[in-house]
Amino acid sequence: MDNSAKNKLKALAAHTLFLTCAGALLMFRASSGTYFEKIRRSIFITAYTECRGEEELDALKNKIEAVEGVKKTVILTEDEVFTALEGSLTKKDMLLSIGNIKIPSLCKIYPYTLNYEKLRKISDTISAFSEIKYSDTGGKAVKGLFIFAEDFQKAVIFITALLLLGVLSSALAAAKSMKYLSERFHFLSERGIAPKNIVLQYAVEMFLIPLTSLIVSILILLAFRQSNCGNIITFLTAPQIILLIGLSALPAAARAAARLIKSA
């Protein structure tokens, strides 16, 4: 194999590694973000109130949302609680026949944070409201979920840092792999060949290496997702693919531009 073919293969491999790492990082960040969002959505404080009127409930909702750390409050009225529980209530008729039982309205309070202490603080503040009869943070099970979320967050930071390191080192390798091309640019530029003609001469090479490596890296990521963790990892979105296309041209463009500026 001659030098030229070796150089092209090296550049292709380095670009593929770079784009695969970058794609994996984007996919991992997006997937972990989705996971945290799912956890966040599944954690809420339940509070019960005996307020029934629409105005009363609206006022309570605004009061709860004014508490620091509260993201959103959903209030289910007596009827809505009934509707929600309908499927689970086997003896609903019996329950309704007891005239003096009144179902309280239910407040679902979603926090911004995934910190258990802050959740407790919000719960205590809300419990202190005169309108609130009782509030519940979910006990040990929710506390366990918080511990898991905190550990998971640390793991996500660690894996992200590793992937970022991989992206940076492979980007360096990709830029270095294009050295042969920049040497050619310099060589031809010294011999009086116009930059436009040099770029035209190597346009196919400059275009094909990033494009081929982009396709290969997308296929690798797709295969990885399908074979190992199809349900866990979300695939690249359209904007992320566009970002990868931009990144694929970066090492070659940076090298070529630096060399042309230097030799101009």
Add this chain to the structure above:
Amino acid sequence: MKLLIKADNLWLENSRSVVFKNAHIEIKAGEFIWLEGAQASGKSMLMGILSQKRKPSKGIISSSLRAPLCNSKCTLLENESVKNNIKAVLPEKPLDDAAFTVTELLKSMNLFSLRNVPARDLSRGQRQMLNLTTFLALDTEILLFDDPMSALDNESRVLFIQAADKKHRQGAAIVISSTLPCPGICPSGTRHFLLKNGQLSEE
């Protein structure tokens, strides 16, 4: 004949003194020019100005093209073979033509036996011959060579001048600067310039 470069009243000053002054030179298509001058007489600077890589302190230089300048600073594709270094400057030629041109140049510059050797493994003289060959392979109307014979032995000097003459007969203007006087093997009609004491004169 087509006028390629016209330089009028060129002055060049460095931090210490005037390198040359009132230099006039016209280079037309198909001319063979020998520019003689002692070391540090300003030959390289004049060549740099003619190739538009350097600006004069005063004077006007007009040129219709970008003249390639071969000097000791020019690089080679170190990891590529001698043959591929020459091929790299022949991108637009059909494969057969390029192969023929490369072989002819390699033979005329006595590099044929080294055709598959990487440039990094060449001696200083061989590197210089390859450097000159990559310029002679260019399809251009003018070629400037700044002190091309400094690293060459007598035999290689003759080979280079013969190859440059061949290029000149194909229609290219050749300008060679050297510390050596104009050798007899230069083609008839060679214009001989002397750069001495800051003055450029045609002999």
